[in-house]
Amino acid sequence: MTQRERRLWHASDDLVARYAQGDLPEPDAWSLEKHVEDCAGCASRVSVAVRGTAAGAVLAQVRAAVLESAPTPAVSSTPTASRAPVASPAPVGRPAPAGRPALSRLARLLWAAGPAVRGAWLPAVLTVAVAALALSYLAGFAGARALLLVVAPVVPVAGVALSYGPHADPLHEVAAATPGGGLRLALTRTVAVLAVSVPLLTLAGLLLPASGAPAAAAWLLPGLTLALASLALASFVGCRVAAGVTGGGWLCAVLSPVVVAPGAAVTARLSEQLSRCLDGTATQAAWAAAAAVSAALLALRSPAYDRPLRP
Incomplete structure (x- = not known):
């Protein structure tokens, strides 16, 4: 566990269950959603809890329908390349994806500085x-x-x-x-x-x-x-x-x-x-x-x- 993760609080089982059932007050729900952005452990627990509810079953059906309707990426007919798509979704060396988190952090900092x-x-x-x-x-x-x-x-x-x-x-x-x-x-x-x-x-x-x-x-x-x-x-x-x-x-x-x-x-x-x-x-x-x-x-x-x- 990193030093940053050690500084984070962790959601209790009761908090996760109430969030999954939709019984959590809005400020507490927002707090939990903000927390799971940086805590993979709590994010996994919340995901498991939500999947066990009626809403989770509906979300699973929607996800399956989206995946079925998504186009299959074209692949090469040669045996050596049959495992990989012809077109790479993110060319090597392109810095744009790495810049997005930095821009997001800057935006959050400017919002926090506020007035x-x-x-x-x-x-x-x-x-x-x-x-x-x-x-x-x-x-x-x-x-x-x-x-x-x-x-x-x-x-x-x-x-x-x-x-x-x-x-x-x-x-x-x-x-x-x-x-x-x-x-x-x-x-x-x-x-x-x-x-x-x-x-x-x-x-x-x-x-x-x-x-x-x-x-x-x-x-x-x-x-x-x-x-x-x-x-x-x-x-x-x-x-x-x-x-x-x-x-x-x-x-x-x-x-x-x-x-x-x-x-x-x-x-x-x-x-x-x-x-x-x-x-x-x-x-x-x-x-x-x-x-x-x-x-x-x-x-x-x-x-x-x-x-x-x-x-």
Whole structure:
């Protein structure tokens, strides 16, 4: 048995029997059908169970009729070639059949990424990056990098909130019951959000003048931590509330000292507060520890993703 097969769950005898009799609820039936695509053992058991029902007998008759009506392939009259068809159904070296599984996997991946890579998400991230560059080079705002570093950790949190849950996916209740759904689907969309956000926002930060702000990549670990914390908290209160708590908490922690600063010192105070929150080995180590705690909590709460989350 391969490592992939060991990771798969296996259908119980009762589940297989109920599926064959047509008594299994639709989400459970879909989950089983998705599972047997990758598990030959369970597929064989389901096939045997279905063949033993009245529907199985009808299917066997239909199959026999189709095979009888199918044309017999022409064969060569020479004794040495009488065992094989003259025309090979798939010429040697043609890569098309091998490409179909790859295209199928790509299609499933794009479906899983879902709202994280389609719609207004990519334009929104581009707008944030372009706006920061415009503030710096067109409006002459010296604190453009600092402002970008304030917003950047919240962007993945917003992406997670917008890409998973009943508000984002009409098939959320069904997808949560499938082997490819639940936490696996949420993590797939989170990775898609990070794959879009991280390069664009980090590149924009590198193009902006430092002006006393932390490094352009200093937000990466906090952004990952906030995304993991949002996923863990979403198992209790739903994605949108979790994003509001984590993203709002970050903005309050960074901006609260700036609100009381004099007008001329806002940029300097913002850079100082960002340095406290992002700069230094100890600070980054604290963010790493928080990310590990969030990941552990998410692993413990993973069964909550096997059912639909709150709106």
